Amino acid sequence: xxxxxxxxxxxxxxxxxxxxxxxxxxxxxxxxxxxxxxxxxxxxxxxxxxxxxxxxxxxxxxxxxx
Numbered sequence: 001x002x003x004x005x006x007x008x009x010x011x012x013x014x015x016x017x018x019x020x021x022x023x024x025x026x027x028x029x030x031x032x033x034x035x036x037x038x039x040x041x042x043x044x045x046x047x048x049x050x051x052x053x054x055x056x057x058x059x060x061x062x063x064x065x066x
Contacts, residue, residue, distance in 0.1 A: 017046075017053035026063075 018026075024034035035052075038045050044058035 016056050018056055018059055020052050020054070023054060023059065 020034045020038055021031060023037070024031045027034065027037075029037075038052060038054060043062040044055040046053050046055075
């Protein structure tokens with residue numbers, strides 16, 4: 001009997017945050033503009049050392065309102 005092992009992979013976790021680079025790509029703006037948007041406080045973000053992670057829910061809500 002041959003078993004199909006392709007279905008045994010764990011499901012991928014849904015992203016809960018975006019990087020500033022991902023936001024820049026989504027909005028088709030430069031990283032500099034994306035950093036300015038993040039620091040403007042229009043959506044939630046956290047700092048982990050030097051890394052900035054933007055709340056996916058907060059960003060998506062902001063994007064859909066504008």
